[in-house]
Amino acid sequence: MSQTKLSEFDIIQRYFKRPVADVDLGIGDDAAVVSPTPDMQLVVSADTLVSGRHFFENADPYKLGYKSLAVNLSDMAAMGAKPRWVMLSLTLPENLNETHPVWLSQFASGFLDLARTYQVALIGGDTTGGALNICVQIMGEVREKRYLRRDGAKPGDDIWVSGYLGDAALALKHTLGIIRLSQSEMNHCMPALHTPKARVELGQHLVDLAHSAIDISDGLLADLGHILTCSTCAAEIKLDAVPCSRVMKQHMSSSLALECLLTGGDDYELCFTAPKNNNSVIEQISQVLRVPLSVIGEIKQGTGLSVIDAQGKEVIMQKKGYDHFAT
């Protein structure tokens, strides 16, 4: 392991500059130049990961690189967009740069391996010194006006969720020593926390089928709540219908597990609403993509979000979801 301090240019050249297709001018100039596809619209979002808030200081750098891109791909999924180009702005503390070039190399590998999977080109960004901060900005494309949005839910829509919720939050609670998972339970839950799958293909398939969509990053209740606020409607969801893994099922008697399921966040599954007459097509998509899709409730007129348990009683949650400024 080298002890040599790397300059900003060394870092970019060594770890991040790889030949990429679909880019007219890549890393190394004042800006990158790319050619949008004719008649497509550009879909743009950004997500920042901060040490001590979104990940532990000693996080595995490969997985951290992977997750930094995954959470941004998830925003493209929630829009039904095809991800194309990505910018990475890294603020690195001295100690990472001075003594751990291996950290950078592994971080870059995690990021770029996932980028390759989705044929997303890393076209630029910035590298500077300071408290570890990973800011990723992603650009994708959709055909004109053919994107998923938060404000289109309609009373009568079924509410759908992809995959299983709460495993990432269980893994986090285990890491924090708040709950105790067995080794096999950890093996199941940790990938959900550290290397979440973005539902990119699913999002693109839903463009003509769903009335609204969001990715679950702050917890089901908070994110479905955004759909309701933007769409000016209410929802009722059935607790028993919320999809959960066998690990989550084993812990469901604990109120902490219930909190993980409904408000934990970091799921990066899609929550979407669609008219009931699209159900059979949506179920076909589930089979073709091999992504579990579950109806968890229905959009109603009015305001508010109710969770109903097996006995027909309303479940009251204290915490609605993750706030980046909560202490």
Next chain:
Amino acid sequence: MSQTKLSEFDIIQRYFKRPVADVDLGIGDDAAVVSPTPDMQLVVSADTLVSGRHFFENADPYKLGYKSLAVNLSDMAAMGAKPRWVMLSLTLPENLNETHPVWLSQFASGFLDLARTYQVALIGGDTTGGALNICVQIMGEVREKRYLRRDGAKPGDDIWVSGYLGDAALALKHTLGIIRLSQSEMNHCMPALHTPKARVELGQHLVDLAHSAIDISDGLLADLGHILTCSTCAAEIKLDAVPCSRVMKQHMSSSLALECLLTGGDDYELCFTAPKNNNSVIEQISQVLRVPLSVIGEIKQGTGLSVIDAQGKEVIMQKKGYDHFAT
């Protein structure tokens, strides 16, 4: 001044969400949607400002918001691109959020006032908690292949610089107590440091005239050095020809001032190279835009960058320019 803690959504709604033209879907969904102009290419860059490194913790928030966008506009200028859309990812420490909503309001005003000047739309970003970190990502447009790049300089090109160099660095050295400026000198130099002008119009005018261009953010020698490295050529510049203000002239006997002029950075002027037969057109542009433009030297065959003083002797500088990881 309110003592209420603001959530991520409050912050965006109160300070950053303003109606903007040219945006199909703006702040408030998983991503923004915009329509690139047909037959134009997209030019994308990002720049991060970190507290304690790029600005002082107690920096005026209006000017900081202004500068955060200005340095990104400068990258668009260096590409000859028309800036269109911008993303702002803010990492805010608790104390700014809890006790200083006025900080946020002023920061947003500085950023958005400059955005309005250039008709750039703030379309999204992220807000999270942590050490103060301002990551801006900007998108502009150019006609196909009509952009300025670093790698096109040719032997025989004149080397040009816009405006005056070194005033921002003088202001910084004064603030750090390293040199002493009079009140009137400070009045002259401080705006160069805190509210630099990006040469956006100039960049667009140079697209068909300049062989290469860069914006001077890390200091003349470092940034011209990038042009030389990318273009595989050498340069000779005449110290006396490097444009400097009356304040800089008064301090030029000091080696510190010379350092500010050649290696100080934070100038956000353009350095470009152009064939000599474009000189008269470039001088006309200077007059029309009222931007001083000076020939400071010539591109040569070979490698290396020499600075020659009035006596024909080479000036040797110890420090070549700003490195974001230098201690």
